[in-house]
Amino acid sequence: MTKLLSFPFLIAAASGIAMAIQGSLNSLLQQKTHLLAATFVVHLIGLIVALLTVLVYRVPITQYPWASIPWYLYLGGVLSVLIIGLVAFSIPKIGVCNATTAIIIGQVAAALIIDHFGWLGIERLPWNPWQILGLILFAAGAKLLFD
Structure with missing residues (x-):
């Protein structure tokens, strides 16, 4: 029971709320534009927000051994594009x-x-x-x- 109302659980639940809102917004955006264009713009805005956050918090991004990290650990970026597109596609249909x-x-x-x-x-x-x-x-x- 302690895991159920723990801080990490509440953070994960907040993530779920954000995902439902995000999916709805992305779906509406793709209906007014195009699925691929909307997916691109959403990720471009995400890139800008992530970059600003890295700059504000002064994360030493160049100090990490990016080239020695296994290639498959970068597939999260590919999956992110796939997820955004699939959710935006499915919401208007179901x-x-x-x-x-x-x-x-x-x-x-x-x-x-x-x-x-x-x-x-x-x-x-x-x-x-x-x-x-x-x-x-x-x-x-x-x-x-x-x-």
Whole structure:
């Protein structure tokens, strides 16, 4: 129970709220422009905000061994573009609630698999029967949210 209301949990929940708002805004932007143009502009604005934040906090960005870091650790940038585009595409077709529900089910299922096998260098945390049951019940509950 302590994990449920912990600060990291609340931060993650706030992230979820931000993601639902972000998806809605990106969807509206792509409806007024083009999916690829909207995705590009959203990331350009993100780049500017990230750059300003790095400058304000004086993060020593040039002191890191970027070239020696495994290439696949940079795929987060590629996935970010993919995620923004797919969310902006899906929301107008199935709605914010349905899209967000599908996103969360996909995230939880992928997270269970990544934890269980210790993929991507993540510490291995084997799943237990309660987690599998939780995912099944979560998916069943999600079905109730779909129109």
